[in-house]
Each structure stands twice: as structure tokens, then as C-alpha cells.
Amino acid sequence: MVCTPCSPMECDMTSDGERDTPPAGVRNEIQSVHDSRVVQVGYASINVNSAPSGAAHVPDPHSWPLASGWNPLASGVHRAKELPGGDIVPPYVERDIDADLRARLSNLGDGGGWVLLVGHSTAGKTRAAFEAIRAVLPQHRVATPLVSADLGPILGAVTTSGLRCVLWLDDLDESLLGPGGLTENLLTEFQRQGVIVFATMRIQRLKTFIPRGHVGVSPSMTQAVRLGARVLEMAQAVEIPRLWSGDELRRASGHRDERIADAVAHHGTYGVAEYLAAGPAIWAEWRRAIDVEGQPRGAALVEATIDLARCGLPGPYDESLIIELHEHYLEARGGYVLRPESREVAWTWATERRYGVTSPLLPVSPGHWKPFDYLVDGVERLTPSPAVPDVVWKRAVEHATSDQLMNIAIKAAEAATEFSRQVAEIIWRPMVESGADGALATYNLGVLCMETNRADEGRELFVQAAAAGEPMAAYNLGALHGADGDKAEERKWMLEAVRMNYPPAFFSLGFDLEEQGDLEQAEIWYRRGAELGEHRSATNLGKILSSAGRVDEAMPWFIFANDEGDRYAAFNIGLFHHEAGRHERAEHWYRVALERGVAEAALSLGSLRVAADDLAGAEKWFTQAADAGVQDAFGRLGGLSAAAGDLVRAESWFRAGAEREDLTSIRGMGFLLNDAGQFEEAALWLERGAALDDHLSMDVLGQILHSLGRIDEAVPYLEKAAEMGSFDAMFNLGVIFVNRNDPVEAARWYRMAADGGDAEAAINLADVLFRDGQVASAVWWARRSRVLRAKAG
Numbered sequence: 001m002v003c004t005p006c007s008p009m010e011c012d013m014t015s016d017g018e019r020d021t022p023p024a025g026v027r028n029e030i031q032s033v034h035d036s037r038v039v040q041v042g043y044a045s046i047n048v049n050s051a052p053s054g055a056a057h058v059p060d061p062h063s064w065p066l067a068s069g070w071n072p073l074a075s076g077v078h079r080a081k082e083l084p085g086g087d088i089v090p091p092y093v094e095r096d097i098d099a100d101l102r103a104r105l106s107n108l109g110d111g112g113g114w115v116l117l118v119g120h121s122t123a124g125k126t127r128a129a130f131e132a133i134r135a136v137l138p139q140h141r142v143a144t145p146l147v148s149a150d151l152g153p154i155l156g157a158v159t160t161s162g163l164r165c166v167l168w169l170d171d172l173d174e175s176l177l178g179p180g181g182l183t184e185n186l187l188t189e190f191q192r193q194g195v196i197v198f199a200t201m202r203i204q205r206l207k208t209f210i211p212r213g214h215v216g217v218s219p220s221m222t223q224a225v226r227l228g229a230r231v232l233e234m235a236q237a238v239e240i241p242r243l244w245s246g247d248e249l250r251r252a253s254g255h256r257d258e259r260i261a262d263a264v265a266h267h268g269t270y271g272v273a274e275y276l277a278a279g280p281a282i283w284a285e286w287r288r289a290i291d292v293e294g295q296p297r298g299a300a301l302v303e304a305t306i307d308l309a310r311c312g313l314p315g316p317y318d319e320s321l322i323i324e325l326h327e328h329y330l331e332a333r334g335g336y337v338l339r340p341e342s343r344e345v346a347w348t349w350a351t352e353r354r355y356g357v358t359s360p361l362l363p364v365s366p367g368h369w370k371p372f373d374y375l376v377d378g379v380e381r382l383t384p385s386p387a388v389p390d391v392v393w394k395r396a397v398e399h400a401t402s403d404q405l406m407n408i409a410i411k412a413a414e415a416a417t418e419f420s421r422q423v424a425e426i427i428w429r430p431m432v433e434s435g436a437d438g439a440l441a442t443y444n445l446g447v448l449c450m451e452t453n454r455a456d457e458g459r460e461l462f463v464q465a466a467a468a469g470e471p472m473a474a475y476n477l478g479a480l481h482g483a484d485g486d487k488a489e490e491r492k493w494m495l496e497a498v499r500m501n502y503p504p505a506f507f508s509l510g511f512d513l514e515e516q517g518d519l520e521q522a523e524i525w526y527r528r529g530a531e532l533g534e535h536r537s538a539t540n541l542g543k544i545l546s547s548a549g550r551v552d553e554a555m556p557w558f559i560f561a562n563d564e565g566d567r568y569a570a571f572n573i574g575l576f577h578h579e580a581g582r583h584e585r586a587e588h589w590y591r592v593a594l595e596r597g598v599a600e601a602a603l604s605l606g607s608l609r610v611a612a613d614d615l616a617g618a619e620k621w622f623t624q625a626a627d628a629g630v631q632d633a634f635g636r637l638g639g640l641s642a643a644a645g646d647l648v649r650a651e652s653w654f655r656a657g658a659e660r661e662d663l664t665s666i667r668g669m670g671f672l673l674n675d676a677g678q679f680e681e682a683a684l685w686l687e688r689g690a691a692l693d694d695h696l697s698m699d700v701l702g703q704i705l706h707s708l709g710r711i712d713e714a715v716p717y718l719e720k721a722a723e724m725g726s727f728d729a730m731f732n733l734g735v736i737f738v739n740r741n742d743p744v745e746a747a748r749w750y751r752m753a754a755d756g757g758d759a760e761a762a763i764n765l766a767d768v769l770f771r772d773g774q775v776a777s778a779v780w781w782a783r784r785s786r787v788l789r790a791k792a793g
Helices: 098-108 125-136 148-161 172-177 184-192 203-209 223-233 246-253 258-266 272-276 279-289 296-310 319-333 343-351 373-381 390-399 402-415 418-434 438-451 455-467 471-483 487-499 503-515 519-531 535-547 551-563 567-579 583-595 600-611 615-627 631-643 647-659 663-675 679-691 695-707 711-723 727-739 743-755 759-771 775-791
Strands: 036-041 044-049 113-119 141-143 165-169 196-202 361-365 368-371
Touching: 098 113, 098 125, 098 196, 113 125, 113 184, 113 203, 125 196, 141 148, 148 165, 148 172, 148 184, 172 196, 172 203, 184 196, 184 223, 196 203, 203 373, 246 258, 246 272, 258 272, 272 279, 279 296, 279 373, 296 319, 296 343, 296 361, 296 368, 296 373, 296 390, 319 368, 319 390, 343 361, 368 373, 390 402, 390 418, 402 418, 402 438, 418 438, 438 455, 438 471, 455 471, 471 487, 471 503, 487 503, 503 519, 503 535, 519 535, 519 551, 535 551, 535 567, 551 567, 567 583, 567 600, 583 600, 600 615, 600 631, 615 631, 631 647, 631 663, 647 663, 663 679, 663 695, 679 695, 695 711, 695 727, 711 727, 727 743, 727 759, 743 759, 743 775, 759 775
Parallel strands: 113 196, 141 165, 165 196
Antiparallel strands: 036 044, 361 368
């Protein structure tokens, strides 16, 4: 059986609670009078600034560095501790992903394309990318835009010059969200010109482009985020782990560089790259500094700067803004009870370089600073992440340009505090009222209403947005009507989303048809969705094809879905090899699926161990599956224990599984109690199994009830089990009707069992027929019984 993802409503959520469908959003264009406008949010006034963004400047492309001579610091590689000779960049330690990363670059050749490398701050993304570009594309020029508005001029320069070029986008989110940023069309044009686009992105920033929130409802997103999500959908992202593998640590140990040796010796629970960049040490120092005996004012300066970044306001930040905001943090921590240091001492502490590497606040230009990004990521990784104070949202809006407001609205909606939601609404509400970008603005306001318990208004806005051409609004309406049980309205809106070519809608329609058993039509919808790149559609298309025996057609779709990161695709590829008897290959793919969060893969790995007669290994995998909550695992573990004669342990596993409504466990409890002679209690458990339409439970329950003399109760269970193919039930019904002196019914049930190969049923049928005077038929069935016994050996 191929694993099917959850329903459209459920499948929008990933394992960590994030939605799996592409985001949508709004382009924020707030018009102003005299360069600013005051809007009211609760009790606070927010001055919405709309200053113009800076102009782009692109030098002569012939002056761009060759990759072979590219400076690592210019690429964004973090400094390390400086050695006496002035060396601030340690030797490169080969990472496990290098071969894959370089192969992808090499395969692009001169035809253009793009690669995205994601990971945590200071995980080594930039350094791995830098080394890959230098190794594979040494004669390519490297173009590095200073601001997102540089992208258009860079494309023009490449087109004119004809140079072979790598477009380097470190921290891709800045190029996606800024004015004139990277779009699907711009990326396609770069590729058409043979440009290789190589980008990195911090995982925390990647989440900006992944919708989350209520089931069937995407969060409030701007047009920039929507377009950014489409760009990311075009990528086959490579992730670089934060923690180093054993092989990577062994390679690092072979270097003589004292910085690497120190990092390997002391990195502990951190990655070596983090340690080299001093991230953990600076994080720990900052967290300690908040205390009364630390540097409370300096810590407040850093915290204010971190939260400005968390608001979505791009740095660097003016020193006066940081100073103003830090007072709020200092006061919240206890104010002068902490005996804070002077402002001069605090600035020195916050900006002083540590370990010859970096500082909590980094200078960008005179009087302007930004936080060490490791600290920003660290705060966002806290559970729960501390809320950004209202005053910081207020000041962020006031200091933002109109282009920057869009990202602040995104972050405000995601923060989901009462005040931050008000901030998001005041950025989007005027656009709906003015009609500017009506579809997207109306859609996002609808989402905000849904998130703030204004469902009726939210639905009305979705209808307006869908009528204006926003596909996510139509999709959400379909999902909402589906949750209400209105299948006709659900299909109507999903078809509307399909008309607007929204890929998840194809999956939703296909899934609904598959659940109805219409596999032919489901295949059509899944295929259309898969051709648009919808990986869930590809997975389920592969499932339908594989179940129909069209394996050669199924595998390319499974492979495509797997390449897109679909966790179920890896599981299904493993299942394909498992059923074909290729157990080693099946094990590989099951392990891939397990790494991607498919807990059921542990169950399949246990089944492989059972087939190899490795019961200890099977128990290990089944236990892992049970720990992850996979229902079937409890019954498997109970069965292993029962087979080993450990009935106490078997009962413990069966009871735990039965609490989770695992059918095998419920049945197992009934069988254990029946074997122990506790028939009444066994019948109670098997009644639960029968209620789940399990013919084995019905069959044994019927036998127990028959043995207890409760014949009238037994017959319905046995009849249903027989209808579901149980030959034992057919035989037992024959016995019951013989005892009731009903030879017609007895013969009917015995004949069904005998036709299924039951020799004893055949001889009993002969006896019934003989007693009824049908001698010739009786003789024939008596002979048939002998044949069946001979076949059975």
C-alpha cells in the first residue's frame, strides 16, 4: 500500500506546524501627503514614512572579479581569529554536501540556472558556496548587487557584455523583499542569458516565505513575499547542517590550523563553523550581560537592534534610534536597579570585537549599525520567542520607506500580537479602500480578519479577492467550505482556483476524487498538478500508477517529487523496491523518508528486519515508530512479544495500541484473552475490532459467542466475516445451521467454504447432501474432499 498524504485541509501543514502550500501576499504602496502620513493604531500614533529608496549603481562588468581571484570576505564569509601573519580566513574543511553542490554547478554549464544553499546563521553556507564557485567556475565573473535594485542593471550589463557570469546573492531574502527584487521572470531572464545564480538563505528567513496559520488559510503576506515564494519554488535547495558530521570532524582534525583544531576540540553542541565565527561565545556573553552584574545597558542596546531586525526593518540602524529604544529594554529589565553602565561604556562593550572575529553590533557606516545575525537567529530559535515591544513596531514603521513597509507588515502579521496585527492591518487597509492592488490587498485583509475572529468579514473579502483574480482566495474559500462539509461549494471554488492555475487546487480536486474511488479522474487532476510542479500531486499520481501496475510510469513522478523534497515520495520509492524484493535499496529510501519525518518508515524498516529474521532489529525499529506515535507499531511489538512467549509484555503493547485505536492491538488483546480462556473479556475487545469492520475479530468473536451458547449473537458476526471472505466463518455458519436443522443454509455456507479449498467443509457438505437425499452430489463432494486433503499435503 502506498502512503497517501493527508487531506487537502491537513496536508497544508508540515510536521513542524507550517503550511505546505505556496504563500501569497500584497504589494504595499501607501500613498502619502508631504512625504508622510499619520495613522492611528490603538492608543499609539504611527508615522508612515514613504521616503524613496536608493538608486542602483552597477560598475563595468569587466571589473567584476573572476571567481578564481574572488576574496572570501567580499563574498560574506565570516572572519575568524586573526593569526600573527594577518590570516583571518582559516583553511577550508571539506563538507559532506560539497560533492552534490559542485555537481549541481557543473551540470548547469553555460546554460544558466540557479542553486540555493540554506542553513542556519554561521553554519558555513557562504564559505561552502564560495569554495564551490571558485572550484567549478574559476573563469566566471562574479556580480554582487549592493541592493536589490541593482539586479536589473546587472542583467543589462551581462546581456550587453556577453561575459560568463555568476550572480552572487548572499542572504537571498534581501534580494527578494527589496525594491526591484528578484522575481520569477527576472530569474528566468538571467538563466536565459546563461547566468548562474547562486544564493544563500538563513533557514529562519526562509520561513518568511512559508505560509502558516489556520487550516486552509494562508497568513497575511505581501506581493513581495508571494513573488519570492514563487522564486523559491523554482529552486532545488541544498541544506547545509549546522552540526558537523563525524566525517567532517575527522577531516577537520587533519588540519594543522590552530583555530580549526581549537574548534574541533571545544565546539561541543555547536557546529565548528559557528565556533570559528564566535557565535556561541558572543551569544552566551550577551545573555549573561543582561544581569545586574553584567552589562545591562550594553545588552539593551544589542536587544533593541535585534528586535528592529525581527520587525523586518532592514539595517543598518541609526545610532540615535538604537539609543532611544534601548531605554525601553533597560527599564523593562529593572532600570536603574540594575546599576547600568554609562552609555559610552555600553557602546564600547556592544561594538568591541571579540576573539579577533566579530562583535554583537557591527558597524556599517558612520553612526549606523546592524546586529550580528547569529544573535537574531538565536532569539528567533527560542521557544517561545520573546515578543517585540509595541514601541519597536511603532518606530520601525516610522523609519521605514514605503518599500520597506511591506516586509514589516509581514513580520507584524506573523508576530500575531494584538498590536502587531494592528500594525499589519493599517498597512493593508488603505489599499483595499483605495482599490490599489485590490485582489492581493483584499485577500490579505481577509486573512487578517480570519486570524482575528472576524470570519464573516474574512470570507466576504476572500470572495472579493477571488473575483478580482487572487487564486489563494479561491483556494481558501474551497478549503473553508470543505471544512463546513459543503462539498458543492468546495468544488466550485477549487475549480475557480484551478482556472487561475493554482497548483494546490489540482491536488485538492485529485485527492477528493481519489477518496471517492474515482481513480481515473483523480489521475487526470494529479497529473495536471504534477506538471505544474506540485510535489504532492506527483506523489499521489505515482501512487495511483504504481497501484495499477504501471510502475515504469510511476517512478519518474516519485523521483520528481523526491527531488522536490516530498517526504512521502522517498517512502514510496522504498515501498516500490520493498515489494520487488530489493531490500537493500528499500532500506536506503526508507531511511531517507525517516530523515524527512515520515515516522511510518521506521515501521517498514522493522518489517525488513522481520523478513531478515532479525527480530531484535525489528523491535528497535518498531519501538522507534511507536515512540513517534505510529499506531501499527504497537500491534507489531505486541505480536513480537507474543511470539517470543512474553505474554505480559505483549499485553502491555497491545493495551497501549488499543488506547490509540490500533486495530491489530485491539484484535491482539482479544486473541490473548481468548487463548487464556477469559472468553467474556475477550468478546468485549473483539466487539471493538468488529466495530472497525475487521473480519478476523468478527470471526473469532462469532466463535467465542457460539462456544458461550450465545448463538443468535454469533450469527451476524459470522455472516459479516464470511461476506468479507473468512472461510472459517463460513464453516462455522454451516455447523450452526446443521444444528438448527436448516440443511439449505448449512449447505450454502459449507459449499462457499469448500469452494475456497476447505476439505473439512467439503466432507461436511457431502454429509448434509446425503442426509437430504442428494446422493450423487454427496459422492462428488466426498471425492472433492479427498482431492483437497491431498493438495493440502
